[in-house]
Amino acid sequence: MKRTLVILLLFVAAALMALPAAEAVRKKDSRPDGGSLNYGEYGRPATLDPITSNEMISLRLTELIFNGLVGINEKQEIVPELAERWDRSADSRTYTFFLRKDVMWHPKEGEEPKPFTAEDVIFTYKIMMHPRTITPLKVRYEFISAVEKVDDYTVKFTLKRPILNALAKFSFKVIPKHGPSNPLYLTREDPFVRSPIGTGPYLLKNITAEREIVLAANENYFKGRPHVDRFVAKPFADQNIMTQALMFNAIDMIVLVNPRDIPEIQGDKRFILQPYNALSYSFFGYNIRSPLLADKRVRKAFTHAVNRQEMLDSFFNGQGTIISGPFAPGSWAYNLDVQPVPFDPEKAKTLLQEAGFTRGADGFMQKDGKRLALTLKVPIEKESEAVKRVVLAFKNYLKNVGADIKVEFKEWQAWKEDVFFEHDFDIIFAIWVFDDSADISSLFHSGEIGAWKNNFGGYSNPEVDGLINESKLTLDHEKRRTINRKLHAILAEENPYTFLWTLTNYGAYHKKVRRVAIHPYKFFSYADDWFIEEKDQK
Amino acid sequence: MKLSAVRPIAMVLSRELMITALLLLGVSFVVFIILFVSPGDPFSVLLEGQLSTAEVREGVREAMGVSRSWYMQYLSWLAGMLTGNFGTSIRMGLPVLPEVVRVGLNTLLLTLGSLIITLLIAVPIALYSAVRGTDKISWSLTMFSYVISALPVFWLGYIVIYFFTHKLGLFPLAFGFSSGGQKYRWLYQLLPIFVLGVGNGTISEVIRFLRQEMGRVIAEDYIRTARAKGASVWRHSFKEGLLIPVTEIVASKIPFILGGAVIVEQVFNWPGMGRMAWQAAQDRDYPVIMGIAILAAILVRMGSLFQSVVYVIVNPRASKE
Numbered sequence: 001m002k003r004t005l006v007i008l009l010l011f012v013a014a015a016l017m018a019l020p021a022a023e024a025v026r027k028k029d030s031r032p033d034g035g036s037l038n039y040g041e042y043g044r045p046a047t048l049d050p051i052t053s054n055e056m057i058s059l060r061l062t063e064l065i066f067n068g069l070v071g072i073n074e075k076q077e078i079v080p081e082l083a084e085r086w087d088r089s090a091d092s093r094t095y096t097f098f099l100r101k102d103v104m105w106h107p108k109e110g111e112e113p114k115p116f117t118a119e120d121v122i123f124t125y126k127i128m129m130h131p132r133t134i135t136p137l138k139v140r141y142e143f144i145s146a147v148e149k150v151d152d153y154t155v156k157f158t159l160k161r162p163i164l165n166a167l168a169k170f171s172f173k174v175i176p177k178h179g180p181s182n183p184l185y186l187t188r189e190d191p192f193v194r195s196p197i198g199t200g201p202y203l204l205k206n207i208t209a210e211r212e213i214v215l216a217a218n219e220n221y222f223k224g225r226p227h228v229d230r231f232v233a234k235p236f237a238d239q240n241i242m243t244q245a246l247m248f249n250a251i252d253m254i255v256l257v258n259p260r261d262i263p264e265i266q267g268d269k270r271f272i273l274q275p276y277n278a279l280s281y282s283f284f285g286y287n288i289r290s291p292l293l294a295d296k297r298v299r300k301a302f303t304h305a306v307n308r309q310e311m312l313d314s315f316f317n318g319q320g321t322i323i324s325g326p327f328a329p330g331s332w333a334y335n336l337d338v339q340p341v342p343f344d345p346e347k348a349k350t351l352l353q354e355a356g357f358t359r360g361a362d363g364f365m366q367k368d369g370k371r372l373a374l375t376l377k378v379p380i381e382k383e384s385e386a387v388k389r390v391v392l393a394f395k396n397y398l399k400n401v402g403a404d405i406k407v408e409f410k411e412w413q414a415w416k417e418d419v420f421f422e423h424d425f426d427i428i429f430a431i432w433v434f435d436d437s438a439d440i441s442s443l444f445h446s447g448e449i450g451a452w453k454n455n456f457g458g459y460s461n462p463e464v465d466g467l468i469n470e471s472k473l474t475l476d477h478e479k480r481r482t483i484n485r486k487l488h489a490i491l492a493e494e495n496p497y498t499f500l501w502t503l504t505n506y507g508a509y510h511k512k513v514r515r516v517a518i519h520p521y522k523f524f525s526y527a528d529d530w531f532i533e534e535k536d537q538k
Numbered sequence: 539m540k541l542s543a544v545r546p547i548a549m550v551l552s553r554e555l556m557i558t559a560l561l562l563l564g565v566s567f568v569v570f571i572i573l574f575v576s577p578g579d580p581f582s583v584l585l586e587g588q589l590s591t592a593e594v595r596e597g598v599r600e601a602m603g604v605s606r607s608w609y610m611q612y613l614s615w616l617a618g619m620l621t622g623n624f625g626t627s628i629r630m631g632l633p634v635l636p637e638v639v640r641v642g643l644n645t646l647l648l649t650l651g652s653l654i655i656t657l658l659i660a661v662p663i664a665l666y667s668a669v670r671g672t673d674k675i676s677w678s679l680t681m682f683s684y685v686i687s688a689l690p691v692f693w694l695g696y697i698v699i700y701f702f703t704h705k706l707g708l709f710p711l712a713f714g715f716s717s718g719g720q721k722y723r724w725l726y727q728l729l730p731i732f733v734l735g736v737g738n739g740t741i742s743e744v745i746r747f748l749r750q751e752m753g754r755v756i757a758e759d760y761i762r763t764a765r766a767k768g769a770s771v772w773r774h775s776f777k778e779g780l781l782i783p784v785t786e787i788v789a790s791k792i793p794f795i796l797g798g799a800v801i802v803e804q805v806f807n808w809p810g811m812g813r814m815a816w817q818a819a820q821d822r823d824y825p826v827i828m829g830i831a832i833l834a835a836i837l838v839r840m841g842s843l844f845q846s847v848v849y850v851i852v853n854p855r856a857s858k859e
Contacts, residue, residue, distance in 0.1 A: 043817075046629045046630050046631070047630075047631065052584075052631075054584065054585070131597065131601065132601045133601075134584045134585075134598050134601055134602075136585070139594075187601075187631065188584075188628075188629070188630065188631025189626055189631040189632075190631070193631060194631075194632075210809060211809060235807075236807055237803070237804050237805075237807045237813055238804060238805060238807065240696075241699070241805070241806075241807060244699070244703060248703065411577075411820075412578075412820065413576075413577055413578025413579075413582060413820075413822060414576070414577040414578060416577075416578065416582065417577040417578060418577075452595065
């Protein structure tokens with residue numbers, strides 16, 4: 001009896017020892033491994049860690065290098081990732097995560113890879129919330145009141161109050177305790193932000209002198225080795241050149257195609273254009289503080305005056321959807337029953353007359369001797385060609401109904417200061433980008449009026465405030481949906497913005513890359529399943 | 539070189555270096571003030587993409603340990619610089635000096651290369667027309683150079699890329715440095731150098747200036763004497779007619795070429811100072827902007843220093859003037 005036990009123990013020990021040393025874990029989908037994928041990025045990332053970085057280029061890279069406790073699959077469901085399962089307490093105030101025991105960190109140079117444990121999760125949370133860490137994540141995790149380690153592979157989070165969709169927030173990327181050189185907080189000067197260590201499907205191999213970021217397949221990835229051997233992010237300073245580089249096979253993929261280049265790529269059989277829904281929309285926002293714009297009939301008249309479909313068709317090749325309210329159409333909160341305000345210049349003129357305006361001698365509307373003259377402030381962004389056309393078209397549409405729009409282009413930071421701090425504008429053109437929580441409370445709640453707050457136009461409506469408060473308190477997804485539908489209807493009627501459109505984003509890639517699924521925001525979430533046929537690997 | 543020749547050079551050098559130091563101080567001050575009064579601040583780039591309330595913004599300033607008043611910010615930058623510490627980039631988190639020097643070398647390659655191209659085109663045309671006067675060939679060459687000089691460099695860049703890569707399929711990766719691992723990559727790098735050399739708008743000026751100077755010198759008495767006694771006109775006119783005017787015009791054009799480099803670097807994806815400056819200006823990353831401004835000022839000063847030295851070597855009396 002004793003002897004069998006010893007043998008059994010030996011066997012167990014051998015099995016345990018074999019675990020970390022195990023050869024690359026193949027995925028069981030019989031797709032070929034190998035090949036390399038070069039993709040173009042418009043610009044260079046400043047940092048490569050998931051905490052200090054706040055730009056899309058870094059976000060996409062961290063998606064390849066790191067994992068969260070939970071992930072989100074292609075059907076937008078929450079799935080296990082670093083945590084294999086979890087428990088939620090009856091009052092929804094504690095979440096306990098049971099971690100996978102087979103996860104190893106990417107090896108640091110010259111060191112053995114270390115195992116991933118509960119310590120790393122707690123470390124990540126603490127470093128994220130430290131006052132000296134500058135990160136966009138902090139505000140998103142203020143709902144957590146405490147985190148504790150139950151054992152090496154169990155972590156318990158306590159929430160300040162139950163919130164809706166709390167689980168999805170635990171998709172934050174976990175960094176290793178042995179990563180950053182400063183154990184308390186993370187700054188951009190820490191070497192870790194340029195040589196990150198993660199658990200993800202790809203590990204950072206090197207950054208070349210040309211600032212290309214080379215990632216190599218993580219042979220020990222816990223979901224199985226990713227199929228493609230290498231991902232290389234190549235920085236471009238010019239979008240036109242990036243498209244040319246794709247055409248000449250210098251790169252295999254562009255994550256976001258310049259709308260102007262869509263026809264060129266579409267006409268080429270070598271490439272696949274893949275649309276993905278962006279949770280963002282463009283709009284003209286009004287300063288309600290301006291006496292001319294305080295009347296909602298004036299704002300509605302402006303919305304009637306612009307032909308949004310025509311602008312979308314001629315400036316963006318029709319690649320998008322006209323919207324009617326404050327949510328992106330890809331979002332669950334969007335109310336499809338609300339129709340976009342139709343293009344109707346006559347209606348616009350009637351509304352302006354109802355609001356007390358009469359046409360003056362110069363052809364522009366006026367009221368009490370005051371001309372309907374307004375300033376439109378537009379930020380100059382990297383690629384502003386189409387934007388320029390949109391604002392000039394807007395100016396012309398409004399001229400037709402008797403409003404005199406003066407367009408002012410402003411450099412990005414100067415524009416932000418004018419709009420969010422000085423509130424010195426009548427109309428702005430801008431784009432909001434959302435995460436999947438579809439939270440518009442900061443945009444239209446009257447409590448969000450003030451310096452550097454998001455209700456820049458000073459829109460205030462007790463009914464809207466009430467609905468927003470109610471939606472924040474509810475834990476019932478259906479109820480929140482109903483509230484958001486009401487909000488949508490009210491705001492579509494009130495026109496604090498002229499809601500324009502959501503543009504369809506397109507990724508483009510060489511068709512040698514197979515089974516490409518794209519996450520609308522993080523892009524590379526499913527890249528470990530992509531593959532390249534052996535004959536195309538060369 | 540004889541000692542008597544070295545002394546005037548040393549005098550000129552020491553005088554120029556003093557001026558340079560004062561100039562750099564002035565440049566840094568002016569650039570800093572412009573940055574400080576321009577809207578936005580370097581921290582908002584760290585907050586981009588989130589709700590940036592006033593408290594959050596204040597928190598960042600505190601976390602970064604940056605002073606509130608402009609003079610304390612400037613003085614601490616200045617103190618750092620005097621000890622060779624140019625600070626740390628706010629966006630990248632990297633020390634400024636090695637970064638700026640790294641990209642500065644790329645820019646130097648681009649600008650010096652393009653200068654050579656400019657001279658290779660301009661000098662023969664100028665010499666030809668100075669010696670021959672206005673005939674059909676010199677007239678058409680000069681006209682040609684004027685037309686070329688009038689082309690905006692960004693336009694020329696796009697046309698060249700369109701023509702060479704799109705139409706001819708040459709230079710499959712003619713994007714400056716992003717041709718890593720290619721066999722003839724140095725060849726690809728010639729394209730942007732050529733574009734800047736042709737398109738920096740100085741060819742016509744160089745030609746005009748050189749032709750005028752050379753023409754003047756050829757008409758001088760001592761050249762006539764040389765010609766009369768059968769000596770080489772070329773040897774006698776070289777220093778005053780070519781060397782001095784070339785260094786003079788090159789030195790005065792360095793700022794323009796650096797300006798053109800910003801655009802060429804953008805178009806050709808050339809990882810140089812201009813691109814870094816462009817990005818840093820958008821981010822209000824003031825340590826980087828200051829570092830680049832100082833380096834650019836040094837480059838420009840080095841140009842005129844070089845010119846003074848050449849001038850003194852040719853004509854030692856000039857140091858006493």
